Amino acid sequence: MTRLAIMQPYLFPYIGYWQLMRAADRFVVYDDVNYINRGWINRNRLLINGEPAFITLPLLQASQNRKICDIEIAPAEQWQKKMLRMIEVTYKKAPYFAEAFPVLETILSSDERNLARFLAHQLELLARLMGMSTQFVLTSRSYGNDGLAAQERILDICRREQAEVYINAQGGRELYAPASFAREGIDLRFIAMRPQAYVQRSAGFTPYLSIIDALMEVGPANMGPHLDAYDFV
Numbered sequence: 001m002t003r004l005a006i007m008q009p010y011l012f013p014y015i016g017y018w019q020l021m022r023a024a025d026r027f028v029v030y031d032d033v034n035y036i037n038r039g040w041i042n043r044n045r046l047l048i049n050g051e052p053a054f055i056t057l058p059l060l061q062a063s064q065n066r067k068i069c070d071i072e073i074a075p076a077e078q079w080q081k082k083m084l085r086m087i088e089v090t091y092k093k094a095p096y097f098a099e100a101f102p103v104l105e106t107i108l109s110s111d112e113r114n115l116a117r118f119l120a121h122q123l124e125l126l127a128r129l130m131g132m133s134t135q136f137v138l139t140s141r142s143y144g145n146d147g148l149a150a151q152e153r154i155l156d157i158c159r160r161e162q163a164e165v166y167i168n169a170q171g172g173r174e175l176y177a178p179a180s181f182a183r184e185g186i187d188l189r190f191i192a193m194r195p196q197a198y199v200q201r202s203a204g205f206t207p208y209l210s211i212i213d214a215l216m217e218v219g220p221a222n223m224g225p226h227l228d229a230y231d232f233v
């Protein structure tokens with residue numbers, strides 16, 4: 001049974017994103033759709049001084065009228081050292097800093113300027129760090145079907161990938177019609193995250209932070225229970 005998930009690429013996404021990836025056999029990086037301002041494509045949150053705070057990847061001429069795959073990242077000298085230093089200072093005393101930081105350093109030191117390729121690369125490296133064996137289709141541009149409407153386009157990708165199960169986050173329940181997928185012999189399923197608390201550098205627990213926080217505090221090899229903490233709904 002081939003299980004497929006399709007999602008826009010995000011910067012260091014939260015645990016729920018990785019749960020979707022882990023639930024699938026193949027993961028399509030949906031990069032030829034329009035960029036979303038103030039979304040999660042080029043920013044995420046860390047726990048800085050005990051409070052959630054954004055880190056942002058600066059872009060050149062980003063617009064909701066442009067596709068993710070057509071946008072470039074700002075020159076490295078404008079942000080690279082600063083972001084790495086922010087992560088280092090924030091988490092250098094975390095128990096798994098030595099395991100997680102070198103991979104983050106590799107990701108952020110990349111000379112890749114294309115936003116979609118940069119994000120796809122970081123998703124693949126972090127997936128491997130956490131022991132995932134999900135196969136990646138690194139660009140949705142290869143399907144040549146961007147003229148189709150949203151659901152029809154997803155169905156077309158499912159057909160081409162010979163998917164028997166299409167898995168989406170629970171927010172997609174309002175976007176897709178199970179009957180349309182059933183007619184194609186595809187089981188449409190949704191997952192809902194069950195946030196599991198872990199020790200953070202603050203009082204209490206703040207869920208839905210960047211995966212960086214969990215990698216530093218829980219450790220790459222110990223992420224399994226968190227990645228599996230979801231229900232099909």
